[in-house]
Amino acid sequence: xxxxxxxxxxxxxxxxxxxxxxxxxxxxxxxxxxxxxxxxxxxxxxxxxxxxxxxxxxxxxxxxxxxxxxxxxxxxxxxxxxxxxxxxxxxxxxxxxxxxxxxxxxxxxxxxxxxxxxxxxxxxxxxxxxxxxxxxxxxxxxxxxxxxxxxxxxxxxxxxxxxxxxxxxxxxxxxxxxxxxxxxxxxxxxxxxxxxxxxxxxxxxxxxxxxxxxxxxxxxxxxxxxxxxxxxxxxxxxxxxxxxxxxxxxxxxxxxxxxxxxxxxxxxxxxxxxxxxxxxxxxxxxxxxxxxxxxxxxxxxxxxxxxxxxxxxxxxxxxxxxxxxxxxxxxxxxxxxxxxxxxxxxxxxxxxxxxxxxxxxxxxxxxxxxxxxx
Numbered sequence: 001x002x003x004x005x006x007x008x009x010x011x012x013x014x015x016x017x018x019x020x021x022x023x024x025x026x027x028x029x030x031x032x033x034x035x036x037x038x039x040x041x042x043x044x045x046x047x048x049x050x051x052x053x054x055x056x057x058x059x060x061x062x063x064x065x066x067x068x069x070x071x072x073x074x075x076x077x078x079x080x081x082x083x084x085x086x087x088x089x090x091x092x093x094x095x096x097x098x099x100x101x102x103x104x105x106x107x108x109x110x111x112x113x114x115x116x117x118x119x120x121x122x123x124x125x126x127x128x129x130x131x132x133x134x135x136x137x138x139x140x141x142x143x144x145x146x147x148x149x150x151x152x153x154x155x156x157x158x159x160x161x162x163x164x165x166x167x168x169x170x171x172x173x174x175x176x177x178x179x180x181x182x183x184x185x186x187x188x189x190x191x192x193x194x195x196x197x198x199x200x201x202x203x204x205x206x207x208x209x210x211x212x213x214x215x216x217x218x219x220x221x222x223x224x225x226x227x228x229x230x231x232x233x234x235x236x237x238x239x240x241x242x243x244x245x246x247x248x249x250x251x252x253x254x255x256x257x258x259x260x261x262x263x264x265x266x267x268x269x270x271x272x273x274x275x276x277x278x279x280x281x282x283x284x285x286x287x288x289x290x291x292x293x294x295x296x297x298x299x300x301x302x303x304x305x306x307x308x309x310x311x312x313x314x315x316x317x318x319x320x321x322x323x324x325x326x327x328x329x330x331x332x333x334x335x336x337x338x339x340x341x342x343x344x345x346x347x348x349x350x351x352x353x354x355x356x357x358x359x360x361x362x363x364x365x366x367x368x369x370x371x372x373x374x
Contacts, residue, residue: 001133001137002137002140004153005133005136005137008126008129008153008156008157008160009126009129009130011122011126011157011160011161012161013121013122013123013126013160013161013162014111014112014161014162014163015112015114015117015121015122015162016121016122016123016162018110018112019046019048022046022048025082025083025084026051026080026082026083026084027043027048027049027050027051027083027084027086028050028051028052028053028054028076028080028083028084028085028086029050029052029053029054029068029085029086029087029088030053030054030055030073030085030086030087030088030089030096030100031053031054031055031087031088031089031092031096032053032054032055032057032060032063032065032070032088033088033089035088035089035090035115036053036065036088036089037065037066038115038118039086039088039114039115040065040066040068042114042117043086043114050068051068051079051080051083052068052069052070052071052075052076052079052080053065053068053069053070053071053088054070054071054072054073054076054085055070056073058072073103077103077104082108083108084108084109084110085100085104085108085109085110086110086112086114087100087110087113088114088115090113090115090116090359090360093113093164094164097109097111111163111164112162112163112164113164113167113360115360115361116158116162116163116164116167116360116361117162117361118360118361118362119330119331119332119333119361119362120159120332120333121162122159122160122161122162124333125159125160125333126159126160128333128334129156129160132337135337135341136156136336136337138341139152139336139337139340139341140152140153142340142344142352143352143353143354144351144352144353145353148352148353148354151170151172151354151355151356152354154166154169154170154356155170155354155356155364158170158361159333159361164359164360167358167359167360167361168359170356170364171356171357171358171359172355172356172357173357174357177202177205177357178202178205178206178300178326178365179326179353179355179367180205180206180208180209180210181209183324183353183367183369184298184300184324184326184367184369185209186206186209186210186214186297186298187210187212187214187297188210188212188213188214188215189214189215189297190210190214190215190297190298191214191215191216191217191218191294191295191296191297191298192206192214192216192217192218192296192297192298192299192300193217193218193220193249193287193291193296193298193299193300193323194206194217194218194219194220194300195220195248195249195287195299195300195301195302195303195310196220196221196248196249196300196301196302196303196304197219197220197221197230197244198221198226198230198302199226199229199230199233200219200229200230200232200233200234200237200239201233202300202302203217203219203233203234203239203242204233204237204239206298207237207239214241215241215297216241216242216243216294217239217241217242217243218243218245218290218291218294219234219242219243219244219245220245220247220248220249220290221244221245221246221248222246222247222248222258222282222283222284223258223280223282224246224280224282227244227246230244231244245290246283247282247283247284247285247290248282248283248284248285248303248306248310249284249285249286249287249290249301249303249306249310249313249314250284250285250286250306250309250310250313251286251309251310251312251313252284252285252286252313253284253285253286253289254283254284254285255281255282255283255284256281256282256284257279257280257281257282258279258280258281258282259278259279284306285313286310286312286313286314287299287310287313287314287317288313288314288315288316288317289313291317295321296317296321296323297321297323297324298323298324298325298326299314299317299318299323299324299325299326299327300325300326300327301325301326301327301328302328303328304331305331305332305335307327307328307329307331307335307339308332308334308335308338308339308342311327311339311342311343312342315346318343318346318347319346319347322347322349322350322370324367324368324369324370325343325350325366325367325368325369326365326366326367327339327343327365327366327367327368328363328364328365328366329364329365329366330361330362330363330364339366340352340366340368343366343368347368347370349370349371349372350368350369350370350371351368351369351370351371352366352367352368353366353367353368353369354366354367355367
């Protein structure tokens with residue numbers, strides 16, 4: 001076993017510890033934004049009630065979020081003098097943490113950023129790791145550079161511990177998102193498939209990096225609420241040679257369910273709860289069917305957990321053209337294994353690299369580039 005893996009297995013998860021040690025203290029959330037809704041749900045699943053929500057925005061005071069009243073910090077200190085404060089803002093976590101420490105005893109300020117477990121908890125991932133440790137060693141050895149190998153270990157450590165500080169250490173920067181300026185640099189002959197084109201943000205990055213032009217972009221976006229913004233972005237920025245396809249990448253042609261939740265949306269093949277008002281049907285298809293015999297040079301996938309299936313639907317394309325790949329791994333813990341191992345099986349000449357482009361559990365991206373043999 002790789003020595004560092006043995007050390008990973010010794011790590012305890014801060015969130016699991018919090019749930020085990022909770023003994024009925026009053027819980028106050030700080031931050032009445034989008035993240036607080038997810039956090040209320042997480043704590044509810046652990047039978048931990050929320051007494052109040054604090055926020056710096058005075059206009060929110062007296063209102064309710066998921067049945068919990070929003071109040072000022074001073075009011076919370078008065079009502080719950082021994083309460084435990086949990087930060088429910090991921091983007092402003094450290095700023096709020098500093099502010100709370102200036103106003104509340106240290107032992108009442110929770111150091112955990114629960115948004116770092118949006119997709120899966122560390123102890124769930126750790127068990128999966130322990131059960132499949134040999135395959136994790138295979139993936140570790142696939143990475144071509146020491147930087148990616150060390151980052152892989154750091155990302156694993158982050159998930160196992162759940163500590164925001166560890167995720168901060170994993171962050172590799174946003175200056176070259178999807179590495180279009182380096183490893184995935186387009187040429188004037190490049191044809192690019194953007195799977196999960198969203199509002200066109202990644203297309204703009206690709207277009208900017210293509211100083212000498214490119215051949216064509218296929219923009220795949222199945223969410224009808226986003227498609228209009230995607231087309232608007234393309235037109236307003238005069239991006240040429242883009243074909244928008246209102247379909248999602250998958251392993252077959254089908255209609256599946258799509259749970260709309262912003263950046264946390266996901267594809268569901270079976271309808272788990274028809275009463276959900278954010279559930280819609282979308283059309284999906286295999287890339288091998290969609291591209292219509294076009295030579296493909298670059299594929300990016302950020303498709304809310306469907307990456308593995310979309311790659312299965314791209315097998316012929318990958319085998320035939322060996323495109324450069326940028327594939328998100330963070331939606332399912334199984335993807336840390338099954339995606340790189342499947343890509344390697346499809347093309348033995350691929351070299352693998354890793355980046356983690358967030359301060360939380362999102363945006364762990366696998367890059368695969370064929371090693372051209374002379």
